[in-house]
Amino acid sequence: MTLTAKSVARVTLVSALLTAVAGAAIIGASPASGAASTLGAAAQQSGRYFGTAVAAGKLGDSTYTGILNREFDMVTAENEMKMDATEPNQGQFSYGNADRIVNQARNQGKRVRGHALAWHSQQPGWMQNMSGSSLRNAMLNHVTQVATYYRGKIYAWDVVNEAFADGSSGGRRDSNLQRTGNDWIEAAFRAARSADPNAKLCYNDYNTDNWSHAKTQGVYRMVQDFKSRGVPIDCVGFQAHFNSGNPVPSNYHTTLQNFAALGVDVQITELDIEGSGSSQAQQYQGVTQACLSVPRCTGITVWGIRDSDSWRASGTPLLFDGNGNKKAAYTSVLNVLNNGTDPGPTSTTSTTTTTSSNPGGGGCTATYSEGEKWSDRFNGNVTVSGTDNWIVTVTVSSPQRIIATWNTSASWDSANVMTARPNGNGNTFGFTIQHGGNWNWPSVSCRVG
Numbered sequence: 001m002t003l004t005a006k007s008v009a010r011v012t013l014v015s016a017l018l019t020a021v022a023g024a025a026i027i028g029a030s031p032a033s034g035a036a037s038t039l040g041a042a043a044q045q046s047g048r049y050f051g052t053a054v055a056a057g058k059l060g061d062s063t064y065t066g067i068l069n070r071e072f073d074m075v076t077a078e079n080e081m082k083m084d085a086t087e088p089n090q091g092q093f094s095y096g097n098a099d100r101i102v103n104q105a106r107n108q109g110k111r112v113r114g115h116a117l118a119w120h121s122q123q124p125g126w127m128q129n130m131s132g133s134s135l136r137n138a139m140l141n142h143v144t145q146v147a148t149y150y151r152g153k154i155y156a157w158d159v160v161n162e163a164f165a166d167g168s169s170g171g172r173r174d175s176n177l178q179r180t181g182n183d184w185i186e187a188a189f190r191a192a193r194s195a196d197p198n199a200k201l202c203y204n205d206y207n208t209d210n211w212s213h214a215k216t217q218g219v220y221r222m223v224q225d226f227k228s229r230g231v232p233i234d235c236v237g238f239q240a241h242f243n244s245g246n247p248v249p250s251n252y253h254t255t256l257q258n259f260a261a262l263g264v265d266v267q268i269t270e271l272d273i274e275g276s277g278s279s280q281a282q283q284y285q286g287v288t289q290a291c292l293s294v295p296r297c298t299g300i301t302v303w304g305i306r307d308s309d310s311w312r313a314s315g316t317p318l319l320f321d322g323n324g325n326k327k328a329a330y331t332s333v334l335n336v337l338n339n340g341t342d343p344g345p346t347s348t349t350s351t352t353t354t355t356s357s358n359p360g361g362g363g364c365t366a367t368y369s370e371g372e373k374w375s376d377r378f379n380g381n382v383t384v385s386g387t388d389n390w391i392v393t394v395t396v397s398s399p400q401r402i403i404a405t406w407n408t409s410a411s412w413d414s415a416n417v418m419t420a421r422p423n424g425n426g427n428t429f430g431f432t433i434q435h436g437g438n439w440n441w442p443s444v445s446c447r448v449g
């Protein structure tokens with residue numbers, strides 16, 4: 001704990017006597033926080049992760065493994081956990097390459113995203129020709145077997161991958177799995193939950209980044225429906241494969257926020273952006289900022305390490321060049337991760353004012369004090385003195401949101417500004433702020449009601 005946070009944990013300003021606004025007073029200054037020098041460490045400052053796809057066949061490449069071990073704290077098997085890899089013959093499971101990736105990651109203290117349990121693509125040959133209840137049962141058995149085998153080792157599973165159609169329909173993609181019945185997705189999620197109750201269960205797709213696209217809306221409605229009916233879903237993965245024909249949408253933050261508001265985590269799961277130089281760097285910056293601005297965006301995974309490792313290598317879409325050197329895009333991501341976050345223990349005070357609306361005098365005092373902190377949110381308390389008939393304005397700064405209050409009757413002037421009044425529970429009230437990476441204290445002002 002640095003001096004800044006706790007030594008000024010209580011902020012008291014007595015109001016001016018007359019009507020004028022007392023004016024802003026800066027109580028604490030931002031502490032100098034050391035910038036992290038790797039993607040994983042930088043992301044951890046806000047409780048997030050930064051991951052990459054890994055290919056088992058490259059683990060012997062020391063440049064590759066060197067960057068992997070240094071920079072990333074989450075790993076996804078690029079192909080090795082897919083259905084064709086893990087069940088090449090029906091009922092016969094094969095985990096050798098997947099285990100190499102999982103063990104390497106876990107030995108290095110990294111976590112693992114599982115990808116993917118059920119998908120129309122990269123199915124083993126025996127499954128491609130199946131249909132009806134035998135396919136449904138084979139799919140469910142696959143989900144159960146693989147999720148059970150890796151139980152306890154997977155942070156989040158992509159339970160179902162790419163089940164929605166591109167284009168304007170907003171509906172499901174036709175596939176052998178879809179033809180087993182529209183409920184195949186929820187059946188897969190239920191089987192996964194039974195097999196590994198502690199893994200987060202994600203739906204993962206591409207072309208779902210732009211909020212106005214029909215496919216995005218289709219997935220949104222499915223997640224909304226699953227949440228309303230208690231189908232076990234915890235997260236939505238956004239693959240985020242971008243290029244000039246499919247650029248990063250300007251409403252990306254809106255998409256992530258709207259999904260998160262359904263009560264799921266959101267994750268950027270397969271990020272790559274074709275291009276080079278500052279234009280590519282700017283787009284990476286935008287995606288990273290979009291994630292940081294949404295409290296429930298828990299992490300970002302890029303789909304490979306060096307450009308030469310990419311499934312779209314000719315588009316040079318990654319953060320390291322073919323020689324393993326950091327690109328401009330790397331630096332822009334690292335800077336956003338560092339600047340966009342201010343870890344809890346060094347949180348700062350913010351502007352706090354108190355004012356009186358009582359022309360005859362008799363002001364009030366609002367005192368803000370820090371409460372508990374978590375990776376995604378923190379509590380604050382305000383104690384009022386000078387009157388029992390107070391009106392306190394609490395202003396948070398973007399992307400913060402007040403998500404809970406106690407001992408007060410609250411109303412909102414805008415998403416950022418809350419007006420608090422007594423509700424019969426005394427003169428101390430509190431609230432929870434979802435911080436989205438911004439740990440600044442709210443500003444608090446008091447007037448007599």
Ligand code: XIL
Binds near residue numbers: 079161
């Ligand atoms: C890709 C891999 O990167 C390639 O090596 C493989 O040949 C095809 O699949 N969406 C997904 C990923 O969910 O699994 C895909 O990975 C890329 C698109």
